[in-house]
Amino acid sequence: MTNPVINDHSVFVFILIFTACTLLACDQVHEESGSLNSGQELLLQEEFSGYFLIGSAINQRQVIGNDSRGVPLIKKHFNTVTAENIMKWQHIHPEPGNFDFSGSDQFVEFAEANDMFIIGHTLVWHSQIPGSAFEDENGNLLDREAMIERMRKHIHTIVGRYKGRVHGWDVVNEALNQDGTLRESLWYQIIGEDYIRLAFEFAHEADPDAELYYNDYSLENPSKREGAIRLVRQLQEAGAPITGIGTQGHFHIPNPSLEEIERTIVEFSELGIDVMVTELDIDVLPPAMDYQGADVNISVELQDELNPYADGLPEYKQQELTQRYKDIFEVYLKHHEHLTRVTFWGVTDGDSWKNNWPVRGRTNYPLLFDRNGDPKPAFDAVIDVVQNVN
Numbered sequence: 443m444t445n446p447v448i449n450d451h452s453v454f455v456f457i458l459i460f461t462a463c464t465l466l467a468c469d470q471v472h473e474e475s476g477s478l479n480s481g482q483e484l485l486l487q488e489e490f491s492g493y494f495l496i497g498s499a500i501n502q503r504q505v506i507g508n509d510s511r512g513v514p515l516i517k518k519h520f521n522t523v524t525a526e527n528i529m530k531w532q533h534i535h536p537e538p539g540n541f542d543f544s545g546s547d548q549f550v551e552f553a554e555a556n557d558m559f560i561i562g563h564t565l566v567w568h569s570q571i572p573g574s575a576f577e578d579e580n581g582n583l584l585d586r587e588a589m590i591e592r593m594r595k596h597i598h599t600i601v602g603r604y605k606g607r608v609h610g611w612d613v614v615n616e617a618l619n620q621d622g623t624l625r626e627s628l629w630y631q632i633i634g635e636d637y638i639r640l641a642f643e644f645a646h647e648a649d650p651d652a653e654l655y656y657n658d659y660s661l662e663n664p665s666k667r668e669g670a671i672r673l674v675r676q677l678q679e680a681g682a683p684i685t686g687i688g689t690q691g692h693f694h695i696p697n698p699s700l701e702e703i704e705r706t707i708v709e710f711s712e713l714g715i716d717v718m719v720t721e722l723d724i725d726v727l728p729p730a731m732d733y734q735g736a737d738v739n740i741s742v743e744l745q746d747e748l749n750p751y752a753d754g755l756p757e758y759k760q761q762e763l764t765q766r767y768k769d770i771f772e773v774y775l776k777h778h779e780h781l782t783r784v785t786f787w788g789v790t791d792g793d794s795w796k797n798n799w800p801v802r803g804r805t806n807y808p809l810l811f812d813r814n815g816d817p818k819p820a821f822d823a824v825i826d827v828v829q830n831v832n
């Protein structure tokens with residue numbers, strides 16, 4: 443008697459479904475696998491353990507789990523995270539006295555759930571802060587005492603809330619000009635140059651165990667680097683509780699030179715505080731202007747010639763980027779004893795602020811994972827360097 447259910451047609455359908463499922467499963471394995479080496483998935487945080495922490499800045503979508511491509515990469519590859527925007531003054535303290543911790547609480551919970559070293563970015567900065575932060579209720583600029591009090595309240599409230607949970611803070615961000623002098627921000631104008639020391643003291647009062655950093659860009663440029671060294675020495679002489687210095691690392695393919703990258707790490711390490719790379723990315727696009735810094739307030743109009751790789755990165759550029767990452771990581775690993783952490787500014791190329799700065803709407807390729815979340819040749823190069831440390 444023939445079974446009415448199992449006939450030729452159903453066998454055919456079964457084989458078809460089985461084959462489709464097997465193919466899908468393979469695809470799934472491929473998608474989830476980062477880079478495979480003899481079937482073994484290579485994870486940045488595992489490869490770099492023993493050298494320095496390896497991290498990424500993460501955004502709001504990732505924190506709330508809305509980025510199904512980025513979140514698994516973050517969990518697998520990174521053991522430290524920085525809030526890309528969530529903890530900046532304009533988000534966490536939108537009006538004087540009115541704090542909004544919804545995003546920052548989620549950020550800290552996400553990082554804790556994944557057992558990560560948590561970086562708060564950033565307490566005192568001239569950007570991404572509303573004008574009202576510097577004003578009284580009538581719109582007049584605060585005087586020195588009132589401004590110090592507002593800064594103290596801001597720092598105590600935020601650092602105090604995450605006491606013992608956020609491990610390190612970028613206390614002051616970008617206080618220097620390109621020539622190494624102090625930037626005449628409203629902080630500087632209203633309080634005077636001791637605003638920096640005061641910020642560190644307030645952060646230390648709020649959480650005596652937190653690591654406290656000065657963070658800036660273009661510190662590979664000798665005059666700015668010298669300015670940073672002067673600043674840290676002055677802070678140390680004044681007894682300020684600074685524990686580390688972060689060089690952001692918003693690099694380009696041709697610059698800064700490897701020698702300057704190396705010199706910055708070595709000279710900073712001589713200050714006797716921790717040294718870290720806090721915002722690494724490598725811009726592959728043509729320079730939009732004669733400026734190599736990372737001032738977020740600069741904006742240049744989009745033109746086609748400034749966006750040459752909108753349809754994909756040509757092979758020769760991919761190789762240049764790969765080589766550049768390899769060279770830079772050779773320096774980092776040579777000096778791993780001086781470095782506590784290397785953090786990328788974003789996870790995949792699609793996340794990067796470099797698609798919109800200094801020109802909005804470009805297609806850039808600055809990170810180790812492409813827009814699909816797949817590891818790029820630069821990822822393999824970095825892994826290769828760490829696996830071959832002498």
Ligand code: XIL
Binds near residue numbers: 526527615
């Ligand atoms: C950038 C963010 O990545 C962007 O999303 C935002 O629009 C502007 O700020 N130096 C810093 C970071 O310290 O906070 C900046 O982050 C990049 C430059």
